[in-house]
Amino acid sequence: MEIPKTVNMFCKWCGKHTPHTVETVKKHQKRELSLGQRRFERKMKGYGSFPKPMPQGKKPTQRQDLRYRCTVCGKLTTRKKTYRVKKFEIKEKQ
């Protein structure tokens, strides 16, 4: 999937439509314990039943995390719609 590098969309800080540049968010560094492991330890500390195993199975592709930066005020915004695609490119308009 190809997405244009600049999109004209509404900026809530400027209060009007301005050109926005599209950015992707890079992955954070991993912590020592994974989220599931931390959750498991928290669960084992307190009362309650033994935790059930998480459902297995993986989604084929990850969702793209897109951010739109306003070229006028420089603020970042997101859109609700995300894409689950294998091939992803940000292309400049000709």
Ligand SMILES: [Zn+2]
């Ligand atoms: Zn703006």
